Every structure is written in structure tokens, then in C-alpha cells.
Amino acid sequence: MASHRQIRLGVSMIGLGYHLAAWRHPDAPAGGNMELQHFVRVTQAAERGLFDMAFLADGVGIRFHDEPPGALCHTSKNVQFEPLTLLSALAMVTERIGLVATASTTYNEPYHVARKFASLDHISDGRAGWNVVTSVTDMEARNFNRDKAPGYDARYDRAAEFVEVVRGLWESWEDDAFVRDKASGLNYDPGKLHVLDHHGPHFQVRGPLNVARTPQGAPVIVQAGASEQGRELAAATADVVYAAAQRLEDAQAYYASVKGRMARYGRAPEALKIMPGIMAVPGRTRQEAEDKYAVLQELVQPVVGLGALSNYLGDLSGFPLEGPVPEPTNRRMHSRAQIFLDIARRGGLSIRQLYLAVAGGNGHRLVIGTPVDIADAMEEWFLNGAADGFNILPPWLPGGLEDVVEMVVPELQRRGLYRTGYESRTLRGNLGIAWPEHRRAGVKRAAIAQALGSAAQ
Numbered sequence: 001m002a003s004h005r006q007i008r009l010g011v012s013m014i015g016l017g018y019h020l021a022a023w024r025h026p027d028a029p030a031g032g033n034m035e036l037q038h039f040v041r042v043t044q045a046a047e048r049g050l051f052d053m054a055f056l057a058d059g060v061g062i063r064f065h066d067e068p069p070g071a072l073c074h075t076s077k078n079v080q081f082e083p084l085t086l087l088s089a090l091a092m093v094t095e096r097i098g099l100v101a102t103a104s105t106t107y108n109e110p111y112h113v114a115r116k117f118a119s120l121d122h123i124s125d126g127r128a129g130w131n132v133v134t135s136v137t138d139m140e141a142r143n144f145n146r147d148k149a150p151g152y153d154a155r156y157d158r159a160a161e162f163v164e165v166v167r168g169l170w171e172s173w174e175d176d177a178f179v180r181d182k183a184s185g186l187n188y189d190p191g192k193l194h195v196l197d198h199h200g201p202h203f204q205v206r207g208p209l210n211v212a213r214t215p216q217g218a219p220v221i222v223q224a225g226a227s228e229q230g231r232e233l234a235a236a237t238a239d240v241v242y243a244a245a246q247r248l249e250d251a252q253a254y255y256a257s258v259k260g261r262m263a264r265y266g267r268a269p270e271a272l273k274i275m276p277g278i279m280a281v282p283g284r285t286r287q288e289a290e291d292k293y294a295v296l297q298e299l300v301q302p303v304v305g306l307g308a309l310s311n312y313l314g315d316l317s318g319f320p321l322e323g324p325v326p327e328p329t330n331r332r333m334h335s336r337a338q339i340f341l342d343i344a345r346r347g348g349l350s351i352r353q354l355y356l357a358v359a360g361g362n363g364h365r366l367v368i369g370t371p372v373d374i375a376d377a378m379e380e381w382f383l384n385g386a387a388d389g390f391n392i393l394p395p396w397l398p399g400g401l402e403d404v405v406e407m408v409v410p411e412l413q414r415r416g417l418y419r420t421g422y423e424s425r426t427l428r429g430n431l432g433i434a435w436p437e438h439r440r441a442g443v444k445r446a447a448i449a450q451a452l453g454s455a456a457q
């Protein structure tokens with residue numbers, strides 16, 4: 001077991017891969033995003049590669065505008081399984097890999113989220129993680145009785161209280177609350193049940209949660225959000241951050257900014273693992289890697305490329321494809337829109353060149369090369385204050401992931417940067433994150449517990 005710092009790896013399993021044209025790749029199962037067996041193969045490959053976690057991004061609705069018209073019907077990113085349902089099934093066919101699902105704080109209730117993730121943690125024997133997001137699109141808003149998504153401050157305000165309530169509910173029971181003594185008839189120790197009784201601006205939640213304290217103490221909290229509000233929420237509550245950056249200096253600035261905020265919350269910097277996304281495309285030679293990537297790039301239709309840009313920059317179809325990227329009038333997700341514009345401005349790219357540049361990584365880092373090139377790229381960020389690990393974004397699935405497992409993982413192991421066996425049975429244990437002490441353990445709530453007990457008789 002390694003005691004020195006090592007790289008953590010996750011895999012993003014969304015769609016048939018992360019590249020815009022993934023579903024058209026000759027080796028991708030075109031309907032795999034609606035087939036359990038496809039995800040079985042993906043998670044088992046990641047587990048062979050000793051990944052910390054399999055990660056499912058999610059939206060509560062189709063999150064892509066049909067701009068220009070025809071963009072949506074040419075992509076596969078329009079249907080996907082509900083993440084917790086899928087991960088519960090995958091828990092049965094995997095043993096060690098962490099299972100992380102995205103759930104929105106904008107359109108859920110904390111009690112539902114607390115209960116579902118606590119259940120997944122029990123079902124998977126301590127491998128559940130919750131990716132906390134605020135839902136940014138108006139398309140999702142329209143599925144929940146509104147026309148527009150709430151503004152930044154409103155979303156993050158609700159998110160902060162939401163996470164606090166969920167964590168409180170996960171502390172409804174102390175670790176050893178259930179005695180289940182058949183002889184005396186005592187099922188649980190009433191002094192070890194805690195009623196949350198939360199009263200806040202957004203939520204009134206009494207509790208307790210009707211799921212016992214979980215095998216990890218509490219599911220791992222992942223956070224994805226890059227704004228001031230997003231960074232603050234991560235520093236206060238997250239165990240893992242999923243981030244997007246193109247360049248070392250940007251990733252370093254983000255890393256320092258989030259870790260620098262943690263002391264204010266009484267947290268050590270090591271308590272949070274920052275894992276930027278990276279699209280890694282390995283080949284035995286650089287040429288082979290480039291050729292693999294070119295297969296996908298050639299499958300990007302202009303309408304799909306423009307559609308991908310429209311999600312962040314608004315519809316640019318009225319401008320010439322070979323002309324410069326105009327200043328957008330309709331930025332849709334600020335942090336990613338800025339990454340796109342930086343790429344365009346730095347390289348002096350045309351609209352077509354920009355959509356091809358982001359077709360793979362969607363604003364995340366893209367590395368194409370030999371296993372040595374890719375390990376070098378990871379090592380540089382890992383050793384220079386930019387990352388604690390990476391969320392691998394395979395260009396297509398499952399082949400793009402299997403390439404990373406077979407070629408890049410052994411190279412990282414050879415350098416001593418990556419595990420050669422799982423250290424723990426739980427996601428928290430593998431990530432090297434401390435057991436969450438129960439903040440109210442030992443506080444006697446016997447009176448309340450007894451009142452609840454007699455009501456249930």
C-alpha cells in the first residue's frame with residue numbers, strides 16, 4: 001500500500017463517450033446510452049484500471065438547445081439513464097470502484113437526495129458519491145414549473161443550504177445506533193437517533209432520515225462549479241471537485257483558489273481532491289493517436305458543431321463558418337463560455353476551428369499522444385499544484401477508456417504515480433479521505449427519540 005501521494009482517476013461515462021461524434025464511432029454501440037450492458041462493460045473496464053470512481057454527469061431534461069435547428073437530432077446526448085437507478089444496477093457487477101451520480105440541488109428536495117444516496121451507499125457497500133450541481137439551463141426549468149432557471153445567487157444559496165440539510169440527515173443515526181436485540185426487543189438505542197429539525201430560508205426539514213448511517217459514514221460529496229459561488233461551496237463542503245481547465249496556469253490558479261478558501265471552514269487542503277477533466281487519446285505512436293482522433297473529428301457535422309457552441313455562446317449560425325468568433329450576446333454558462341472564448345482568441349480561430357477544437361473535450365484539456373506523452377501531461381499538473389487526479393473523458397466508449405486502462409495506467413504505475421491495487425473497499429478509503437466524524441454523536445436526544453418511539457408503537 002502506497003503512503004505517498006498518488007494520482008486519483010475517475011471516468012466520465014456520459015453518452016457513448018465525451019466527443020461530440022462519439023456515437024458515430026465505428027466501434028461505439030450506437031444505442032449503448034440506453035443499454036445496461038454497455039455501462040457494465042465501461043465500469044468493469046474502469047475497475048480493471050483501478051479507477052477511484054465512475055462518474056455520471058446528468059441533467060433533468062435535455063439540456064441542449066436545438067440551435068441551429070437540426071443540431072439536436074444529430075447528437076446522442078439527448079437520452080440517458082437516471083444516474084442513481086443505473087449506478088444501483090452497476091453496484092451489483094462491480095466490487096471496488098466508486099459510483100458517483102449527479103443530482104441537482106435546484107429541482108430536488110434534500111430529503112429525497114439524502115435518502116437515495118444513503119441507499120446507494122448501503123447497496124454498494126460504501127462506494128456512493130453525490131455530484132452536487134446547480135441546474136443552469138432554462139430547458140430543465142421548464143420541467144419544473146418555471147420558464148427560466150433561477151439566477152446564480154439564488155441557485156447557489158439554495159445549493160449551500162441543500163447540502164447542509166443532506167449532511168445533517170446523513171447524521172440522523174450514530175454508527176452503532178442499531179442494536180437489533182431480539183431478546184430484549186430493543187431495535188435501536190434511542191439516545192443514538194438525532195432529529196435534524198432544520199429551519200432555514202429554503203428548507204424546513206425535521207428528519208430523521210429513514211436510512212441508517214452509511215458504510216462510508218456519509219457518501220462522498222463531489223462538486224462541479226467554477227464561479228466564485230461554486231468555489232466557495234466546494235471549499236466548504238466537497239470531498240472532490242470536478243473542474244475544467246485548458247492550461248497549467250489556469251488549473252493552478254483554480255486549485256490555489258479553492259484550496260486557499262478551506263482554512264476558513266476549518267478544513268485541511270488534503271481533505272479535498274481536485275480532479276480536472278482530461279480527454280486522453282493514447283496510441284502506440286503519436287501518429288496512431290492522431291489518426292484515432294481524426295476518425296472522430298471527421299464525423300463532426302457543422303450543424304452539430306454549431307449546436308455545441310450554442311450551448312455556451314448562443315446561436316452563431318448567422319455568421320460565416322470560416323470567419324472569426326463574434327463576441328457572444330447570449331452567454332449561457334459563464335465559466336465554460338469564457339474557456340471557449342479564450343481558446344478562440346488565443347488561437348485566432350474561426351467558428352469552424354473553434355467547434356472542432358472543443359468537439360472532443362468540450363473545454364476540458366485534450367492530450368493526444370503516446371502513453372508516455374499522456375503520463376507526462378498528467379504528472380506535470382499533479383506535481384505542480386494543478387490537480388490531485390483526473391476525471392478521464394474517453395472520446396468514445398468503451399474503446400477510448402479501454403485504451404487508457406491498457407496503455408496509460410501501466411505507465412503511471414511504472415512511475416509510482418498510481419496504485420497497483422485498491423487500498424480500501426470504500427470510495428472514501430480509496431480517495432484517502434477521512435471518515436466523517438458524526439458531529440452529534442454522544443449528544444443525548446433521548447426525550448425526542450422516546451417520543452418518536454412511542455408514536456411508532
Ligand SMILES: Cc1cc2nc3c(=O)[nH]c(=O)nc-3n(C[C@H](O)[C@H](O)[C@H](O)COP(=O)(O)O)c2cc1C
Pocket residue numbers: 056057058059060102104132133134135136224225226227228229230231242243244277333334335
Ligand atoms: C466540470 C463541470 C461539470 C459539471 N457537470 C454538471 C452536470 O453534470 N449537470 C449539471 O446540471 N451541471 C453541471 N455543471 C454545472 C454547474 O453545477 C453550474 O451550474 C455551472 O457550472 C455554472 O456555475 P459555475 O459558473 O459556478 O461553474 C458542471 C460544471 C462544471 C464546471
